[in-house]
Amino acid sequence: MLVKFKIAGILFFLILFGSGIVRAQTTIIRGVLTDSASKETLPYANVQIPGTTIGTLADDEGRYSIKLDGSYSKIQFGYIGYNTSVKSITPGIDQVINVKLSVNASMLTEVVIKGKARYRNRNNPAVELIQKVIDHKKENQMDANDFVQYEQYEKISLALSNLSDKFREKRIFRNYQFLFTEQDSSTIGGKNMLPAYLRERLSQIYFRKDPYKKKQRVLADQRAEYDSRFIDNDGLSTYFNRLYEDINIYNNNISVVTNLLLSPIAGSAPTFYKFFITDTVKTQQPWLIELSFIPRNKTDLLFQGKLYITLDGHYGVQHAYLTVNKDINLNFMRDLEAKLEFEKSSDGRYHLSKSTLGMEFAFGDKGGGIYGQRTVTFKDYEINKAQNDSIYKGPSEEIVYKEGEKKSPDFWTNSRHIPLEHREVEIYKNVDTLQTIKSFRRTMDIGTLLLAGYKALGPVEIGPVNTFYSFNPVEGLRLRFGGRTTPIFSKRVYFETYAAYGFKDQKWKYFASGTYSLNNKSIYHFPLHYFRLSYQHDTKIPGQELQFVQEDNFLLSFKRGNNDKWLYNDIYKFEYVREFPSRVSYKFGFTQWKQAPAGALVYQRYDAGSDGLININSLSNAEVSLELRYAPHEQYYQGKLYRTPIPNKYPIFTMRYSKGIKGLLQGETNYQNITGNVAKRFFLSQFGYADVTAEGGYIVGKNIPFPLLTIHRANQSYAYQLSSYNLMNFLEFVSDHYASMSVEYYLNGFVFNKIPLLKRLKLREVVAFRGLYGGLRNENNPAYNPNLYKFLTNPDGTSATYSLNKEPYMEGSVGIANIFKLLRVDLVKRFNYLDNPNVAEWGVRARVKLDF
Incomplete structure (x- = not known):
């Protein structure tokens, strides 16, 4: 499961030193405040340690409880219209102190004490006063x-x-x-x-x-x-x-x-x-x-x-x-x-x-x-x-x-x-x-390895460690080892590499990249301005672009259902990235990609000469792309691998244009792909907040093989993924035009806080919905165009890949978050396309996430 440590920065020192911390001297004082004459309780009376700002208010029945860390000998009680009372306390011992306050005679003409009268807004002078403050x-x-x-x-x-x-x-x-x-x-x-x-x-x-x-x-x-x-x-x-x-x-x-x-x-x-x-x-x-x-x-x-x-x-x-x-x-x-x-x-x-x-x-x-x-x-x-x-x-x-x-x-x-x-x-x-003390540097080094996954060795660092071991149906056991240079090596030039070996397919995979910073700043820190050249020979699940985790992350090795349709890829890539202080950024890229089906994945098309199906060993593609992004007032914490965004109230806009060029560096297909995305957090005060994402895309072109169309992102792991369809199978749906909507509504305990037995657990409710509307034009649908790659089929001959019909794909979930302050568990339901083979109508997914 994906672990996203949003509070890693502020809790770092606590994690570092916290194993040996023991409790200080603690005193708990509790009791009831009453009128000495009428014996009625005094709601919301003041309880305070004299000479400090430490204090609390009694509840609506005059009951109070205060926890003190330190050696205090006095505690003071007060209520408007009454004489103040000061009592002695014994530090380190829990005690009950019930207090009877007497009326201050000089204020009898100014104050009317209502004792345990039920609290009401109507005809309440305090509410009338706060309303005047609101009005002004x-x-x-x-x-x-x-x-x-x-x-x-x-x-x-x-x-x-x-x-x-x-x-x-x-x-x-x-x-x-x-x-x-x-x-x-x-x-x-x-x-x-x-x-x-x-x-x-x-x-x-x-x-x-x-x-x-x-x-x-x-x-x-x-x-x-x-x-x-x-x-x-x-x-x-x-x-x-x-x-x-x-x-x-x-x-x-x-x-x-x-x-x-x-x-x-x-x-x-x-x-x-x-x-x-x-x-x-x-x-x-x-x-x-x-x-x-x-x-x-x-x-x-x-x-x-x-x-x-x-x-x-x-x-x-x-x-x-x-x-x-x-x-x-x-x-x-x-x-x-x-x-x-x-x-x-x-x-x-x-x-x-x-x-x-x-x-x-x-x-x-x-x-x-x-x-x-x-x-x-x-x-x-x-x-x-x-x-x-x-x-x-x-x-x-x-x-x-x-x-x-x-x-x-x-x-x-x-x-x-x-x-x-x-x-x-x-x-x-x-x-x-x-930072000159060796033991401290050693402790920081260990902490970085545990939290970020990298071990620093001067000008280079080794990692990330969570990718060293994984497994999948094509490669079996997969071992990987890699690293990258640090600013100690150079502030302008950065190199990154890894090598991996699959014991089932007995093949080596590898990656190498070189990056040059154009502003003499780290390529991981805002504002980015660099260009990068890279080459990758590795496996990949079709249509799965994992934004925040490595694809060979150990925890993502666990999948549900069939997960045997993979690709071998050879990818040459050039990227130029530029960010501006206004939070406008753009990315220009060129990619030459050769993909070969692996495992149970087969590329086939109809051959008129033989009047039958022939296998396609590989598909080559050459693509140029331009991405524009605007994230007003965006802030984030930069980790070793990824930025952790700090959400705000402003929307984030992303627009991407890519063009496939036939005949350029073995490119086989002409097309144009335009996508747009808007994401925004809506703060709803006491009712929580909602993360809403709207996205749409359109591919211009004819005779486009389905691996180059939009393969909608599915999730066959047991982790709840925010940007995937959690009950959709890999390669289940492809489109050349689509529109989608995703809503994650976090109620922050608004309902559970009202339930006596649940509110002590501080659980939080989550409701989510995802909808996808799209389709495939006849010129790009193999059911109408026999020259195209055939959609995938299951071993029993049933179809495994579909285009969306007039009906949108929909799924929703209800979840309980903040379990043990870190776990979220969702019950997910798929609402339609239930007749497709090997699909589940219901599922339970979990996500680990530390939050305040």
Whole structure:
């Protein structure tokens, strides 16, 4: 099965060191809050550790539970209209503390306590207040102004967190003690931390309302960098920026670790949240109302926390504190804390002055994890100051890097809006020192081999290891060995090769390629600009172009049904690839391809001279091609072999044109093939998201043998494949024109979260549908044109290959994802063409995929 490690970057250090992490001191406090006089419970009361931001809210029956990592001796309880109560606690011992709060007599005329009254939106002052905030959202956002500009400073830091003293003293860290830092144990991350990453960026932001443009001009940028042989530093930065995105409280949805959480001031927020007025802040003008909120369903993708709302007629947010319930359906999320601070600008609105987002990730509730924090500060706001049009030239939301020398430490000291924290001060020097230690380089080498499949040997690397052993019906046992050069060998010239041997067919296969980079950058990093020459002599399943995995991947060796129709290929290829910062790219290619049927695959056509069928030993083809692609704002993490895209809301467009040329380098067929593809992710807030792909193709030409037509991609493995028809057999359908639609709808637990016994498992629902409409014109259909290659038949004489009729091919599936946080299992149903031989109406497919 295909394993796609989307979170490999952020969990890398946890995997590296996590085997020895033990739990820190943990205390669990629980109890019930009641009115001392009426004995009624106090719903949604505040529970907090004095002097810290650690706290929680009681539930609708006044019950609370809080887990503390660290040595705390006091806990505080509060409720609007009541006197605050502080109790002593014993660290390290789980305890029950029931608290009776007494009414504050001075507030009796201001507050009416309703005790356990059922929560309602109607006639609820808190809901009426949040509705006013919602109604005034537009006037309080930055884009309410025609022009805005400001300076922005941001930093992202990551560290191994909640490490025990015993872990720190392990023998393996004898040479690494300089890396550890200590902090106040009351903060997220615990006492002992091991800083691992830091990036800083200073930018000037320009916003224009009409026509809309937002430009970020980077003035300075620096980060802690690891050896590029092991880690893609650019991709790592991009990935962390995607996980720790900007938080705009005024947006309906807020992105957190690639998921969308509904904002507490979204238009539909009162439907999914409960709101409570919990305090009035009279120490400043205008007064602020403290508005607490919690999700109606604890497992839904929602926040909980507090908003501080101005009472000056604007109903703007001046402060916001956001966290999530411990039962939320997010993977690996142990803690989240976001703080937003706003300042009043000259036009009376409140603009964001500081944003802090901290998240801790771990495999369990106890022991070590990874804590990451992104802090963004803003200053020097200028409102409605127009700039020259040149400032806004280019795509919207573009980040423009200002080329220049590396900035000095003094520059950063003077330019940072806020000083570095204690654990961040030495990170740049420590990462450089760390990479000089042999044991660390050895550990990184082993980690790269396990996760990426390559073993570095200076100027070359050997791999990928998952292709070293595989099997199939034609070759039997197949052994392969290969490798490629690295930038140590050359930053412009790259070579790659492998050799393989099949013990059943007793034949060698091999591949060799040479690539020249035209921009003096790695051919694996954006923006690509290179040309490549390659030759391949190997086997292949007809019509199967595997985009993200090697065809001889060991896990793909397991197939259902007959899988004995293969090809021997000799392919000469030239490719020229060019990418642009605008995310427009093109690829020009020339391919000379000679294919020979293997196994049970036979090419035959009618021979008028003998009045019978004759076998065709091989088919030669010469083709030129041009591919255009546009992926607005695309970001990705670059692995050793493939890019891992980071989905966004923008569609991706791909157009491909290819032309077969008869008579050129033994080419036997003239044709033109045009295909187009549009893929987009639709974010549906609390209802999950859907990945939708529409594709179409048309082949111009006559007398085209079926191996050169569109052979629709089938799947006979037991793995669920996103871009294949999972109950279609190999070579079952071919077309010279087609249109297809694929929909993968991920509900993110929206239904299961409402079922008491299931919501604790944090399962997620998936529904999918694939439809394919196409056909074959008579001039390319061997049933009407006897000069063409005959469609394949089964041993019993029945047809094995078909053209689509007036009826489209359709299949659908329902699945359960997030099983053990990594497994997805689908029940797939094929809706039609069930009379075709050797087809299955139902099937169970599985897919391994780590997700947040």
